[in-house]
Amino acid sequence: MFRFLFRAYAAPLNALGIIIAIFGVLMLLPLTVSQYLDDGAANAHGLAFLVTFASGMALFAGTRRHRRDLRVHDGFFLVAATWVILPVFGALPLSSHLPELGAIEAYFEATSGLTATGATTLTGIDGLPISINLWRTFLHWTGGMGVIVLVVAILPLLGIGGRQLFKVEVPTPMKESSLTPRIAETAKGLWVTYSLLTFACGVALWLAGLDGWDALIMAFSTMGLGGFSNHDASLAWYDSGLVEAVTVFFALASALNFATHYLAFSRRSPTPYLRDPEIPFFFGVLAFSIVMLTIYLAYSGIDENIFAILRHAGFHVVSMSTSLGLVTTDYTQWPMFAQVWMLFLGSFVACSGSTGGGIKMMRAIILYKQVLREFIRSLHPNAVRPVQISGQPVGEDVLHAVLGFSFMYMVSIVTLTLLLSASGLDLVTAFSAVVTCLDNTGPALGAIATSFRILNDFQLAVLSFTMILGRLEIFTLLVVLTPTFWRR
Numbered sequence: 001m002f003r004f005l006f007r008a009y010a011a012p013l014n015a016l017g018i019i020i021a022i023f024g025v026l027m028l029l030p031l032t033v034s035q036y037l038d039d040g041a042a043n044a045h046g047l048a049f050l051v052t053f054a055s056g057m058a059l060f061a062g063t064r065r066h067r068r069d070l071r072v073h074d075g076f077f078l079v080a081a082t083w084v085i086l087p088v089f090g091a092l093p094l095s096s097h098l099p100e101l102g103a104i105e106a107y108f109e110a111t112s113g114l115t116a117t118g119a120t121t122l123t124g125i126d127g128l129p130i131s132i133n134l135w136r137t138f139l140h141w142t143g144g145m146g147v148i149v150l151v152v153a154i155l156p157l158l159g160i161g162g163r164q165l166f167k168v169e170v171p172t173p174m175k176e177s178s179l180t181p182r183i184a185e186t187a188k189g190l191w192v193t194y195s196l197l198t199f200a201c202g203v204a205l206w207l208a209g210l211d212g213w214d215a216l217i218m219a220f221s222t223m224g225l226g227g228f229s230n231h232d233a234s235l236a237w238y239d240s241g242l243v244e245a246v247t248v249f250f251a252l253a254s255a256l257n258f259a260t261h262y263l264a265f266s267r268r269s270p271t272p273y274l275r276d277p278e279i280p281f282f283f284g285v286l287a288f289s290i291v292m293l294t295i296y297l298a299y300s301g302i303d304e305n306i307f308a309i310l311r312h313a314g315f316h317v318v319s320m321s322t323s324l325g326l327v328t329t330d331y332t333q334w335p336m337f338a339q340v341w342m343l344f345l346g347s348f349v350a351c352s353g354s355t356g357g358g359i360k361m362m363r364a365i366i367l368y369k370q371v372l373r374e375f376i377r378s379l380h381p382n383a384v385r386p387v388q389i390s391g392q393p394v395g396e397d398v399l400h401a402v403l404g405f406s407f408m409y410m411v412s413i414v415t416l417t418l419l420l421s422a423s424g425l426d427l428v429t430a431f432s433a434v435v436t437c438l439d440n441t442g443p444a445l446g447a448i449a450t451s452f453r454i455l456n457d458f459q460l461a462v463l464s465f466t467m468i469l470g471r472l473e474i475f476t477l478l479v480v481l482t483p484t485f486w487r488r
Contacts, residue, residue, distance in 0.1 A: 010066030012078035013059060019082055021056030023089060024049055026142060027135075030093065034131035041097045041129040048092035055089070073485075080480040083468045087111040093135050098122075104457040104464075111464045113139030115471035116355060118227020118325040118442030119463070121453040125232045130213050133230035137217045140226025143471070144355035145194050145258070193262045198223040201250040208242045222250050225355045227325025227442035235326045241311065244328055248318045255322035256282070257353035277390045278351040278361040285349055289317045293338055300335050316342060321349035323357040325442030332449040339445055343432060346441035357440030357470055359409055366394060366402045408474050412438060416466055423459055437463045438470040 031045035070078065090110035095101055101109070105121045112119045113136050125133065202219035206212060217230050231237035235247060253261070256279065263272040273279060293313040294306070303309050312329045319326050320342035331339060348364040350356020369387045376385055386393040413434055420430035429446030433455075436444045447454060455463070469477050479485055 009074070009077055010063045011068045012070060012074040012081070014063035014067050015070065015074075015078055016081055016085070017056045017058070017060030017063065019056070019078075020085070020089065021053050021060060023086055023142075024051075024053030024056055026138070027052060027093070029138060030131040030135040033134055034129065037130055039129035039131055041093070041131045044093045044096035045131060045135070047096055048089065051092060052089040076476060076479050076485070079472065080477050083114070083472060083477075087114055087464070090114055090139055093132065097129070097132055102457065104460050108452070108460040108464050109136070110139065111467050112442075113137075113226065113228060114143035115440050115467040116140045116144045116224045116226040116323070116357070117437060117440040117467045117470075118221075119437060119444070119452050119467075120228065121451065121455070121460070123232065123451060123453060125230060126237075128230070130217075130230070133228075134213070134217055134220075136228045137220035137224070137226060137230075140224030140228060141198065141220040142224075144224030144226065144254075145191060189262050189266070190258050193258055193265055194223065196265075197250065197253060197261070201246070204246045204250070205243065208246045209240055210238070210243065218247070219250075221326070222247055222324065223254050223355065225251065225254050225322055225324045225350070225357075225440075227319075227323075229326060234328070235315075236328045244311070244315050247324075247326065248315060251318055251322045251324045254324075255350045255354045255356045257351045258355075259353045275390065276351075278365065281365055282349060282351055282361050285345070286317060286321055289321070289341065289345060290314045293317060293341065297334060297338060302334060313338075317345065320441060320443070321345040322354075323350055323439060323441045327443065331443075332445070336445075343435055343441070343445065346439045347435065357438075359406065362389075363402050363405065365389065366399065367406060369394075370399060370403070405474060408478070409438070412466075412469060412474060416462060419462055420459055423456070423462075425455075425459065433459075433463055434466055437466040440467060440470050 027045060027049040031042060031049055034040075034042040034045050087107050087110035090113060091103075091106035094109055095103065095106040098106075101122075108119075108121060111117075118140070122128075198219050201223055202215045205218055205222075206215035210218065214230060218235075220226075221228050227234075229235065229237075235244065256273075257276060260272045260276045260279075264270060290310075290313055294310045297303070297309045297313055298306055303312075312331075315328050316331050318324070323346050331342070347358045349361060350358055352360040352362040354360075366387060366389070369389075373385050373387055387399060388394065413431075416434040416438070417427075417431045420433060421427060425433070426446060429444070429448055432445035433448055433452075436442060443449070444452075452460070452463070
């Protein structure tokens, strides 16, 4: 059995070895920072680098004779294996420096980092070495765009095609379209755009008053829409309206389609933003939610200062909607309606092709137009009204894919919520934990509103699976778990 699996999947395992080795190279950043600052975590980073790089090179060397272009089957296997295995290595710096952290807790933390979720079991974050907090948010940044997409730009140089890998890693309703003729050039263009925006975010945060390391750490967290911070109080620690404004601006940028950013930058024109069909819905939902929650919170008597309410409501609506997950005040003291509304926003507001989570705005638009079409058909059975996006009809295959995804999204929430409830969690805690992990948002409700530390290993393992399921938009992972996938 093992020999068959090795023979059948030697090519994707060879690519996986490359990915793991490159992931190990990325660990040199926090290692260098730790040595420069002498913050006491250099040994943890050094050990993690050696183990990760050596493991990747060993896997690569053992399968190098089987290199070939990756097929669709290989792409599904490789993407699923990557997102399940990389957190094991990503957890090494944490478990080495924090021996009191259990194996499942460390894996949960690394998974939360790579999937850009931001849920954490750690406390005393202010006292952690800078390099450890840098690594946590660097995981956001790396996983936000997708480490696979980065590697796609490198695989062709090693004789391994990456088109199938890229298509599986970036599952969107319109994923067949490409920005450039070659998939590697597309990946490079997206990562250059991502890097430039991250640099701009870091500089803006530094000019807003953060010191250099804080600005770098928060830039990684913001652009990856992750939510990890180097302070237990999150963004509230700075108590700065300017810092919050900068964070909101770049969170909004990160929640837009990076293909749109790339086209706008390359053409030096705002036209791609004007033609993006998701943007009007994106900003329309945000504007409505901010105004509605501001009025609701003012009426509820949360604060006598209407401008303070607007500031906090505006920040949290953007933070939760984009799946950033940073906070500036204890929103758990707000009425439950406000908390649930923000949890709901995180499930669909971020645009396709962004670093955000949830089902994405494009799918929400298609679902809305499909429902509207069914209403019209009920009144006018003979009416012909195709679902259109930007004046172009949406194919039936896309409609079926979106409907199938939406069904599996709801099934996943119900199934995983029942599983956590059976493990002893109350319904509010179980439901919010599943939704926030599936949407890769971070903050939850109930008993885990401030930390996931109270959860046991089984519950953390379930939520780790949930975060990966959400990051890979459900089907990529579930396909690999079906018996059909493993048949000869």
